[in-house]
Amino acid sequence: MSRLATDHLSPRQKLALSVLACVLVAIVAAPLREVLDLANMAMLFLLVVLLVAVSLGRGPAVLASVFGVLLFDIFFVPPHFSLAVANLQYLITFAVMLATALITGHLTATLKEQAAEAKRRERRTRALYEAASRLAGALDVGQVREIVDGFVAGELGGRCHLLLGDSPAAIRTAASGFSATLAEAVLSDGLRRSDQEAGQRIYLPLRAPMRARGVLVVDASKPPVEDELALLDALASLTAIAVERLHYVEVAQQSELQMVTERLRSSILSALSHDLRTPLTVLVGLADSIALAPALSAPVLENAAALRDQAARLAGLVGNLLEMARLNAGSVTLRQEWQPLEEVVGSSLKLLGAALGRHRLRIDLAPDLPLLRFDAVLIERVLCNLLENAAKYSPAAGEIRLAAELAGDWVEISVSDEGPGFPDLIAEQLFGMFVRGSGESAMPGTGLGLAICRAIVDAHGGRIRIENLAGRGGRVVVALPRGEPPAVEEEA
Structure with a gap:
């Protein structure tokens, strides 16, 4: 028999x-x-x-x-x-x-x-190998659940549930109908646990190479023996790797989509800026010529001056768009030279002219500032953007302070104002393209000023941050590396 x-x-x-x-x-x-x-x-x-x-x-x-x-x-x-x-x-x-x-x-x-x-071990090993092969080709989390549930039902006669999440809060949300306390403990210490109150329910951690991805809950039909527990541990490890692979595939797809979107946006900005720059330059010249005509009446001269100012402002916006497109495309070559910071500060103030309006400007430059290696034209653009922003959001007679001082291996340049400050929730997002703070819709601008500043500072190996002052107002701090300036020989 x-x-x-x-x-x-x-x-x-x-x-x-x-x-x-x-x-x-x-x-x-x-x-x-x-x-x-x-x-x-x-x-x-x-x-x-x-x-x-x-x-x-x-x-x-x-x-x-x-x-x-x-x-x-x-x-x-x-x-x-x-x-x-x-x-x-x-x-x-x-x-x-x-x-x-x-x-x-x-x-x-x-x-x-x-x-x-x-x-029996050969059959389970073959089944585990087949499950691993299918998990390696899973396209979404739903397929992972189906494969794991089929394996547990076929080999152990039970059912399983995937509680996905890499934080206690996410696990508590996913553990609806299960013991959230046990699930959090398994996620934190990575040890297998059994829930005696729920029968033959086992909680296994999904520990991937990078981090824990969740908890695998198995409802067994009978108390599992030692080799069955080892089989479940192997299944949990394969499941964690599959879930982490899907996570990074999604991250890679989002990054690729974002890169394609940024390239397309930069191309559109560059094309529009080039096409608009020439007619805007002509428009500004014509407005200047009309404003200088002596035989016009006062209302016509006033309208001509307003036309000139608006055309100049529009030309500045298009210039910012073109500059941002060039910086994103990586086509800007830095012309760095060792030079004093005072010179670029003076040229920036001269370039701004009447753009600061009636604001009180205070300059505090430390006397022991060393020579810095930077591109004067680009750093000038950074200072002009920061001062224009400070003037735009400060009271009419408020004070704008431009300061520079040594901070270890860095030289920190700060521009502060007496305006409403920066919104805390989107402080870091303000450095993105076309991002503006709340309540700024009435102010002219495209939300490119801080984005251009950050791109230029990053190209110099520096850092930029924004912060709110204790009383009232905000401050933007640009930190440039100090470096080692070349030695200057004294004349005989």
């Missing part, structure tokens, strides 16, 4: 079959007791024990050993049909026969169990 044919039998049925096998052997061998020796008869019963151990297992084999010795004594050892023994030497035969049968049955059953365990 093969193993597959007996796997569905109950323990009582297996014991009954072992007894029936011994009885059949006794019936078949009974007519041959005058022909065969008792030693050969004993071999027949040992053969039955061996077959029972192979097909039915250890328990039926033990029963067959004992029952076979009894049948051998009753039917084949004189006096027949009695447990009495005519010769005491047969007791040794019985003992050896029983011991041999027990040992043979035990070894055979052990080998059978080891073979079955090896096949």
